[in-house]
Amino acid sequence: xxxxxxxxxxxxxxxxxxxxxxxxxxxxxxxxxxxxxxxxxxxxxxxxxxxxxxxxxxxxxxxxxxxxxxxxxxxxxxxxxxxxxxxxxxxxxxxxxxxxxxxxxxxxxxxxxxxxxxxxxxxxxxxxxxxxxxxxxxxxxxxxxxxxxxxxxxxxxxxxxxxxxxxxxxxxxxxxxxxxxxxxxxxxxxxxxxxxxxxxxxxxxxxxxxxxxxxxxxxxxxxxxxxxxxxxxxxxxxxxxxxxxxxxxxxxxxxxxxxxxxxxxxxxxxxxxxxxxxxxxxxxxxxxxxxxxxxxxxxxxxxxxxxxxxxxxxxxxxxxxxxxxxxxxxxxxxxxxxxxxxxxxxxxxxxxxxxxxxxxxxxxxxxxxxxxxxxxxxxxxxxxxxxxxxxxxxxxxxxxxxxxxxxxxxxxxxxxxxxxxxxxxxxxxxxxxxxxxxxxxxxxxxxxxxxxxxxxxxxxxxxxxxxxxxxxxxxxxxxxxxxxxxxxxxxxxxxxxxxxxxxxxxxxxxxxxxxxxxxxxxxxxxxxxxxxxxxxxxxxxxxxxxxxxxxxxxxxxxxxxxx
Ligand SMILES: Nc1nc2c(c(=O)[nH]1)N[C@H]1C(S)=C(S)[C@@H](COP(=O)(O)O)O[C@H]1N2
Ligand SMILES: [Mo]
Numbered sequence: 001x002x003x004x005x006x007x008x009x010x011x012x013x014x015x016x017x018x019x020x021x022x023x024x025x026x027x028x029x030x031x032x033x034x035x036x037x038x039x040x041x042x043x044x045x046x047x048x049x050x051x052x053x054x055x056x057x058x059x060x061x062x063x064x065x066x067x068x069x070x071x072x073x074x075x076x077x078x079x080x081x082x083x084x085x086x087x088x089x090x091x092x093x094x095x096x097x098x099x100x101x102x103x104x105x106x107x108x109x110x111x112x113x114x115x116x117x118x119x120x121x122x123x124x125x126x127x128x129x130x131x132x133x134x135x136x137x138x139x140x141x142x143x144x145x146x147x148x149x150x151x152x153x154x155x156x157x158x159x160x161x162x163x164x165x166x167x168x169x170x171x172x173x174x175x176x177x178x179x180x181x182x183x184x185x186x187x188x189x190x191x192x193x194x195x196x197x198x199x200x201x202x203x204x205x206x207x208x209x210x211x212x213x214x215x216x217x218x219x220x221x222x223x224x225x226x227x228x229x230x231x232x233x234x235x236x237x238x239x240x241x242x243x244x245x246x247x248x249x250x251x252x253x254x255x256x257x258x259x260x261x262x263x264x265x266x267x268x269x270x271x272x273x274x275x276x277x278x279x280x281x282x283x284x285x286x287x288x289x290x291x292x293x294x295x296x297x298x299x300x301x302x303x304x305x306x307x308x309x310x311x312x313x314x315x316x317x318x319x320x321x322x323x324x325x326x327x328x329x330x331x332x333x334x335x336x337x338x339x340x341x342x343x344x345x346x347x348x349x350x351x352x353x354x355x356x357x358x359x360x361x362x363x364x365x366x367x368x369x370x371x372x373x374x375x376x377x378x379x380x381x382x383x384x385x386x387x388x389x390x391x392x393x394x395x396x397x398x399x400x401x402x403x404x405x406x407x408x409x410x411x412x413x414x415x416x417x418x419x420x421x422x423x424x425x426x427x428x429x430x431x432x433x434x435x436x437x438x439x440x441x442x443x444x445x446x447x448x449x450x451x452x453x454x455x456x457x458x459x460x461x462x463x464x465x466x467x468x469x470x471x472x473x474x475x476x477x478x479x480x481x482x483x484x485x486x487x488x489x490x491x492x493x494x495x496x497x498x499x500x501x502x503x504x505x506x507x508x509x510x511x512x513x514x515x516x517x518x519x520x521x522x523x524x525x526x527x528x529x530x531x532x533x534x535x536x537x538x539x540x541x542x543x544x545x546x547x548x549x550x551x552x553x554x555x556x557x558x559x560x561x562x563x
């Protein structure tokens with residue numbers, strides 16, 4: 001394998017070197033993404049460089065590149081690595097072992113950096129070493145694939161079939177479909193040489209196979225890109241995990257705890273939604289293709305617009321404010337009657353109204369246009385947030401740091417409003433403004449600017465279509481009318497009398513409320529419907545409305561087979 005590429009032009013060898021280097025980095029990045037983001041050799045070396053950089057130079061970099069300083073550093077490292085990889089490629093013309101040794105040296109530097117970072121573990125050398133392996137493999141494969149050994153030793157007229165005849169051993173045999181298209185391998189070698197298409201370009205004798213170079217480079221770059229990008233995606237979610245664990249250690253205790261959840265809040269009926277929805281089961285609705293990863297160390301919340309004193313709060317600023325707990329049931333406006341997009345959690349956060357009072361909002365303002373890291377916006381009525389309810393900038397959910405998918409590090413929670421007008425996740429900005437001047441994300445897309453939650457109820461047990469034995473049967477479910485509270489739930493069988501269900505206890509008006517009733521069922525097909533009445537005295541209308549534009553209405557009904 002040594003001497004494999006000796007006749008390749010330098011630039012071809014350089015290209016191969018760069019592609020092999022890219023494969024090495026891509027694979028290392030993927031391995032880091034799967035294990036520990038900071039074990040990526042580029043990140044580790046970059047981190048080491050940052051740590052070693054004198055403060056003066058750091059300040060200079062920050063002054064000149066601003067928040068792009070990390071990007072500039074990483075780009076610099078990658079450019080230097082590419083130049084070195086090109087050099088290793090050229091060296092490999094002489095002996096491929098030179099290139100491989102060079103890759104190994106850089107892999108060891110990466111592994112060394114990764115192993116000695118403050119947050120590193122013993123496995124952090126793996127990405128660098130796997131990268132070296134993949135890079136060396138790519139290097140030798142590409143050299144063997146592209147080189148036409150002995151070509152320029154041959155007399156000009158010597159017949160050469162393009163590609164490799166069948167039966168040839170070596171990497172070409174495993175090089176895949178690209179080969180087959182070229183020759184089929186069956187053409188006789190002794191065919192008189194027409195102009196072999198890769199022989200000449202101008203006066204230069206091509207000593208390599210352009211087509212194989214091209215396909216090899218394309219595959220190499222593709223592998224590097226997919227692995228690297230995939231690794232980056234994985235890594236960014238892991239970065240969030242690390243940040244979440246750090247926040248977990250410093251999360252202050254609430255200054256105001258939530259009212260205890262009474263034992264009778266959960267009827268503990270099999271199949272009935274638990275009073276508190278575990279985070280892992282909590283519905284998720286957002287427009288983000290990839291869960292945004294926000295570093296709380298960089299996070300700020302800018303509050304501006306119709307205010308006396310615009311501010312930009314850091315995460316620490318937020319945590320220094322008194323935190324309070326609140327049990328609040330979130331509901332999505334796109335939840336159809338009987339649908340799943342509703343869940344109840346205990347939130348920990350700081351009062352949004354207090355923050356707004358501190359910045360002093362103008363009496364002209366009627367809308368809070370909150371903006372997410374990913375650009376999503378939400379329009380929340382000022383009067384609702386200021387009326388004393390537990391509207392929060394939340395940092396934790398059910399005793400756990402906010403999960404990434406639910407808005408880490410900070411999200412809004414406002415009892416009584418559908419999520420699309422209140423529950424901004426990954427919040428970074430609040431513009432205090434007016435509904436007649438600004439429009440939130442969903443408004444031009446056919447949803448109402450205002451989204452108070454409609455009183456609703458749902459049957460959880462039995463499920464639609466179930467077969468149940470005749471006799472006394474438990475029907476149970478949940479009902480919600482956030483910030484009003486549920487005062488009654490009734491159940492109806494086959495259009496008969498409405499019978500009042502038993503309500504579970506609650507600790508406030510902002511959560512859903514479980515209910516249950518035991519009814520005698522006789523054999524046959526039975527239709528069971530439910531309706532709730534809220535504390536304002538409103539009873540759910542039977543008139544069905546679809547979710548758009550401002551939330552579904554109508555009674556949830558199921559059919560079951562009693563037999
Ligand atoms: N950044 C952002 N926040 C968002 C959304 C979004 O698309 N992007 N969707 C909202 C909607 S429509 C709902 S119902 C709630 C859902 O919150 P959850 O995913 O934590 O259940 O988040 C709200 N916050
Ligand atoms: Mo929603």
